[in-house]
Amino acid sequence: MIESTTNELDPPTERPKTRVAVVGCGYWGPNLIRNFNALPNARVAAVCDLQDDRLEHMRGLYPGVKTYTDYGKMLAVEDLDAVVIATPVHTHHPLAKEALLAGKHTLIEKPMASSVAECEELNAIADRENLTLMVGHTFLYSEPIHRITEIISHGDIGEVRYINSQRLNLGLFQQDINVTWDLAPHDLSIILHVMGEMPDCVNCQGNAHVTAGIEDVTNISLNFGDKRFASVQSSWLEPRKVRLMTFVGSRRTIVFDDLEPREKIRIYDVHVDRPPHYDSFAQFHYSYHYGDLYIPHLDQQEPLRVLCDHFLDCIAKGNRPLSCGRKGLELVRILEACSQSLQGRGAPVDLPNGTHADNGTLRRRVERAMVGP
């Protein structure tokens, strides 16, 4: 179970089943339906899609589930506690707004909405109505990211110098969003979570080769100050699928390859130091440290199941989710800045001073860990 960001976790208690409806039964929605259906404390009461054939498929898999093409009717007729939205991004805001105004706890797939203004409105309604609002930043619920965050926060790789992330494959081309809005939310959610703070400045370059106006390859740079930065490369044009993140620290480096079936994280005890006193000759004698390679054992759990369970737990206990609406908003703020930078041919876009830290920024957490308690 994932720790939520506010209260301490209470021991698990018997609780009534949360009645959930899932909207959108395309590629991703069925994964959410399968996971909620498998959890003992949830019941998938209804599903909704505009396409009858998708609903028929769901009825085949889950006989007895109520199906709707009319979302408003489903909200009015069914006795629901929560709504889960897995539809195209431009529909997230209107569907989530309707759900929240109908008093339903709401889980929205990433990215939360199409603009910062939309996210702000959804957060305001959820706060006013005292409802759980969560965003599907799936990787935050994965064992590799949990372990990487732990290792970095304990100071085991030293200061993070930079993070490099690549998410590349062929397609699936989206109609309403570019590759940054489609793929980069995964990398960005991990980077923000690990760094524990918002970047000061973002810039993004890219091109639309296949569909006019919809970039299919982009490179994002995020500047966190003090020479720390992150870069994210996203593409729908590469023949080989790549899911690779490198966290380069002052003492060690972590490589996370999500396509590796078991050994997803490798920690390299490798770094380079500058000699303490150097002159024009000694500068050629940098000290290279080659140590061991460590591959930690990771529990195999489906991250989406952990995410769904966390949503139910936050509803039951009134806790703020790890990927709450505020985190969804911060991520969309970065995506918006990327779009602005793309329009300005990669010009840097400054971001307002944000507060993303759960336990203080990474820098403070690492300093504390390296000094000791």
Ligand SMILES: NC(=O)c1ccc[n+]([C@@H]2O[C@H](COP(=O)([O-])OP(=O)(O)OC[C@H]3O[C@@H](n4cnc5c(N)ncnc54)[C@H](O)[C@@H]3O)[C@@H](O)[C@H]2O)c1
């Ligand atoms: N967390 C993850 O790892 C992950 C992975 C893939 C997709 N996603 C997200 O899931 C969402 C859906 O993506 P997808 O790939 O499944 O898209 P998709 O196009 O395959 O499916 C979307 C479905 O929503 C339905 N739909 C559209 N508008 C609707 C409406 N107003 N009411 C009811 N149904 C409607 C469509 O008919 C379609 O069946 C997106 O936000 C995407 O970013 C998340």
